[in-house]
Amino acid sequence: MFCPECFAEYKPGFSECSDCKVSLIDRSPTPEEIADFQARMAGPIVEYREMVEITWTYNPMDIAILKSILDAEDIHYHLHGEQFSYARPWVQPTRLMVSADQADEVRELIKDLNLSIVAHVYNPEEEEEEGKT
Ligand SMILES: [Zn+2]
Numbered sequence: 193m194f195c196p197e198c199f200a201e202y203k204p205g206f207s208e209c210s211d212c213k214v215s216l217i218d219r220s221p222t223p224e225e226i227a228d229f230q231a232r233m234a235g236p237i238v239e240y241r242e243m244v245e246i247t248w249t250y251n252p253m254d255i256a257i258l259k260s261i262l263d264a265e266d267i268h269y270h271l272h273g274e275q276f277s278y279a280r281p282w283v284q285p286t287r288l289m290v291s292a293d294q295a296d297e298v299r300e301l302i303k304d305l306n307l308s309i310v311a312h313v314y315n316p317e318e319e320e321e322e323g324k325t
Pocket of ligand 1: 195196197198199200209210211212213
């Protein structure tokens with residue numbers, strides 16, 4: 193005996209699931225039914241959310257600060273290019289991506305944050321001109 197909703201097992205003699213109020217099925221669930229139930233409970237493996245870019249930085253210290261703030265606020269975020277930046281800092285910025293529905297909240301959170309000046313003044317063209325003089 194099992195409940196087709198929550199897959200609880202019942203001893204013979206019961207006819208209705210006490211939790212789901214549905215009629216029990218008088219046999220054992222098939223492996224297919226169990227797999228289907230488990231998939232339903234687990235939900236989609238990858239949760240899709242639209243991600244938007246909030247800011248970017250060349251400085252691993254900034255990333256550490258951002259992480260601590262976002263973790264504390266329970267923000268779902270992704271640091272694009274993070275591994276690359278740790279291996280070769282200053283070459284490619286790490287971009288802070290957050291889900292679109294939390295973007296405004298995150299912008300507010302980091303608004304007053306004094307992120308690395310290097311991140312925002314770095315300009316490869318300017319550097320080139322300095323090299324010429
Ligand atoms: Zn049930």
